[in-house]
Amino acid sequence: MQSLKYLSAYSDQTRAQVSLLIAQHKLADVLRKRYPAAHGIRTDRALYDYIQDLKSEFLRNAEPINKVAFDSKIHVIQHALGLHTAISRVQGSKLKAKHEIRVASMFKDVPLEFLRMIAVHELAHVKEKQHDKAFYKLCTYMEPNYHQYEFDLRLYLTELDLSGQRIW
Template sequence: MIPLKYLQAYPVALQDKVRELIAQQRLGEYLARRYPDRHDVQSDKALYAYTTALKQQHLRNAPGIDKVLYDSKLDVVQRALGLHTAISRVQGGKLKAKKEIRVASVFKAAAPEFLNMIVVHELAHLKEHDHNKAFYQLCTYMLPDYHQLELDLRIYLTWRELPGSGGER
């Protein structure tokens, strides 16, 4: 049986469907049909603009974001698709927290829906720190099909690791 590390928390019946697509060598075809496009947010500057526009649209009262960038050091194997951090620095006599969002650089070549899902996830952490009910409600408020996109993103990550996938569609 093929281990599906990104899909372990999902029902066995769903995992079996993914295994069947893998066995038929049709998982890449499934993804290409559902997500045929690639986004054009390629630079850190464009990612910052993209993220702040989403924040302005959905989370106007959330703390500001000081930095957004693609990070080649984020390891999707360790489940870090994106990171939100608050870097504390002393400026003058005050302690300031700089909010940063980092997105794994593997998503430079992903579908726009996957980038959107990751950015929404990291933005939700500006208001909710834990992955609790309120966090996921906020994610679905910003992106109504959040849960389907999260599942499909996990399927995409599974596909990327298959021998012969080339890591990209």
């Protein structure tokens, strides 16, 4: 079985099924059939609006998100697809935090489900800092298919890694 670094946490049976799809050159076709088109969110402003809509629907009482942007410096190699940062500054006698969400530029050309999974993941970090049970519970509250989208994104990253070809 070939190295499936994005699927290392999955069962041997799952990795064997993926290896079979790869050997038959069908992984890209399976993903294209499941997700026929890429989304239309191309600008930082459109991404900001999209994430703000998600936040206002699911996290109304959370701290505001001050900046959202696609970032070409984020790479899968760094084990990051998106980043949530809180920058603290002293203003008078108060400590103010500004929240920023950055999404890897590669997500400009993927299905909306993948972008949503990344957005939900980064929004969940506003409330839950660690990747623990509460964090994933919040992710699945905001997107019930979160785990399926994450798995499919890992399949896409595997295909991209092996072929070097984008699907969408």
